[in-house]
Amino acid sequence: MTGSLVIAGLGPGAGSLVTPEVTDALAQATDVVGYIPYVARVAARPGLTLHPSDNRVEIDRSRHALELASAGRHVVVVSSGDPGVFAMASAVFEALEAGPAAWRDLDIRVLPGITAMLAAAARAGAPLGHDFCAINLSDNLKPWSLIEKRLRLAAEADFAMAFYNPRSKSRPEGFTKTLQILQESCGDARPVIFARAVSTPDETIRVVPLTECTPDMANMRTVVLVGSSTTRIIARAGAPFVYTPRSVDT
């Protein structure tokens, strides 16, 4: 029996943001592997084995998924958002590269999903409507000095920015430093969007001038979007729209 491995993005939370391609892959799976809250989003059914696992065991989880596929199972590794953006796809390929050569012959596919920054941007308007960058602020897997370098260069390039994993209990100081660097480098009151738990019942969207941002505005469920120097706010009765124009004057 020939197995398969699909690495699928479930989107930010709402079922209406899961692509039909991912829904079909889950319907054909024999095994679903992933972080506990993401596996919890997959409905149980006869013939499907769920394998929830804890956070920070991405490589073990990836090896397990590859072993199951090698044994002939049809495995779906679930990520939130898009699996290729600060999620499970890179971990699976790291495990694949380090593992037995036979794993490379497996039928492996990555299915894209709606990543958090784009769901958050849509809620706010179009803040990423011009050139932008995406930075994972967690320094679990890279030195803080590299994050700081990237923040300064991104500000100099006048990119809009999206930050994943801005703040955790174990590293509260990283986001404090991030805000200091941006307030210093950007030197203006451009809009910052704190988007928490987008498309879930807990969703909150808050638009704050950069000069007034404080670290407590973000937690690990927040994606933070920072405008470029050209980003604009359209005030109105409800929440304002934030957008970055397509044009930059010469």
Added chain:
Amino acid sequence: MTGSLVIAGLGPGAGSLVTPEVTDALAQATDVVGYIPYVARVAARPGLTLHPSDNRVEIDRSRHALELASAGRHVVVVSSGDPGVFAMASAVFEALEAGPAAWRDLDIRVLPGITAMLAAAARAGAPLGHDFCAINLSDNLKPWSLIEKRLRLAAEADFAMAFYNPRSKSRPEGFTKTLQILQESCGDARPVIFARAVSTPDETIRVVPLTECTPDMANMRTVVLVGSSTTRIIARAGAPFVYTPRSVDT
């Protein structure tokens, strides 16, 4: 009658990549507005008026959509990919900001979609698995000097990069210069992915070392992904996997 305006992303091409949220919005629309090939992806039905328009009339098209919504219609503006990434959402907000104050009270929503760079990345593996940036290489709406500055800073920041609109018949020299800048700034043979017409019958994916890239490898239907200095290739019998590891060594 109260109208509404939805700016919806159709994804890169395949129906299996259209979110249920967007499918539902199209089912409820009275009018669909957009660039000819994107409107052609929406099935005609009684009660739905299709308004296809040509390229490079984004602001006129946006005004038209806002006028229809003001008149009580339920309008969907369709974009390919995600409407907030080098697509229609910014144009609609530009028209909104410049238009009558009453437009600001309209019910306006942006529905995210699978943007081309993430569909392309998924096909190749996980090349955007670490910090990355997205740059529109068209200089229709910004000076070339700004594009060049961003390319050099992005290389210095060691971002993976995604390029939209790399090359058109009217501006063939921009992508030539882009490759020269990257070959000079990066100084290595990191993988570059040329992904054309992803998820359509015309899809082609080509992985080429940066040192061997030539301008003719891209056209306006191509998204180009450039690895960071840490991006790796996993060779195997079929097309190789390209991925950027989550970790950067200190």
